[in-house]
Amino acid sequence: MKPARPFDDGLRGTIEANASLADFIWFRTGGPAEWLVRPADVADLSAFLGRLDPSVPVLPVGVGSNLIVRDGGVPGIVVRLPKSFAKVSVEPGNRIRAGGAAMGITLASAARDAGIAGLEFMRGIPGTVGGAVRMNAGAYGRDASDILIETTLVLRDGSIETWPAAKLGYSYRHSMLPEGAVVVEALFAGTPGDPAAIGAEMDRIAAEREASQPLRSRTGGSTFKNPDGHKAWALVDAAGCRGLRNGDAQVSEKHTNFLLNLGSASSAEIEALGEEVRRRVAEKSGILLEWEIQRVGNPA
Template structure:
């Protein structure tokens, strides 16, 4: 990993940890450290930090790491993790919910339920933050972030703070036009009037379905591959004989084939290599080359980033 000299890193009112561990909180619980792990105090702190940071230093926002492989060589540059001060949620007129970028999907859905706002129930099934959902157009149970987002506030790589309407984000399946190095610090979602009990029942249904079908109590990274048009990735993986397939300390989940597991001692390289084995077997069996949905970041151990 390249080395940044201390003067390159501006002062911050929050915290800066050189060599900060990412494996402590990302869901796979493995992988290398961040060169600098930065937790800003508030939006103004983040804006000032980025505006003073050398433009050559890469910046990567990370939420709770529920959809992330951090390679064993670690992540060069600055990793931004939003603390609890970015997790506030407020209900606004017109069945709208304003959420900080660090707010968890389940918390946003619960706040909407308590306010009698329907349409956000699917966020109960997304195990990441509001900022991450905005960035990747996260979706589940027939809905996606693009369906409910009104606008998002970003802190751009140069420190500018801008609020973008949803249309500017150029949403497509699991993709947005959030610029590289930008951090989503707030999102405004819109729902419709609903009955609190009915909303709660739908959230309970989603929770029960996830528990029954997904390996939620394992070290995993969520859905590994995007669903190809008209297909389900898990079906293709299962048909190619990959259910339970292992490589090193990593395994394809037997409960849900589109989930990879760290059995306890897997390296990030084990997990990524297993994913590539799955992709190749699916291609050989069905002719479909699956696309990664999990984001893979950082450097291979002893190699350049990719």
């Protein structure tokens, strides 16, 4: 049965009731979105959110590479930006403008082709620009906050604002982006560089990821944040959790800061496994790991 619409019509994009999120979330698990919205453009998204009852929750989702969607699904509106939001363009001053739906590898490749250095690490970010801006994604010693100049947002009330990076209040894997705000565009800056050298560094990053991470598995990226002075994977390993299972959910044997869905795991099993890892690490080391993966929605 379709849920009652908490909004009026007028969206030029698409809207789907009880829409599967497991079709594209990396873990391939979890319940549906009550409503999945794909706006046609920024103006369409702005008008839609402006008409939406303020009490209805809004959750932007990219490719779901660092996300557990709980088995009961996500209430309210899930916004997923379509390919029209994935454009990337080079601007003067070693700057690159990217839509919120652009992938990290697309951004890094555009920078390489333009001879702009400093964005190579985005080759190792498996999500979208919007997700990277929101969570201050990082890899190989650099974070999104190191290269971001400003971002354009559609706020929950439908207003469109451009925020300088300083306004986002960045810290490790965290920003002060308001709840329900959608990153529709971001402007990044690098430095002049040699395309061949940039490409070689991107190739090195790709090879290192392939060698050390379970990229061809149903996973969710880095599970826990690195505590100050420690590596999460080493703490998990020291607590004896390598290969630990809960049903079809498993701690990766290749990289212990990754959880895997071996086939038919539920989101509840994956999350419970993560909590058991946190318990064992705390018992062994006295350090309580913080989740890096975002967990959303309702339990079954």
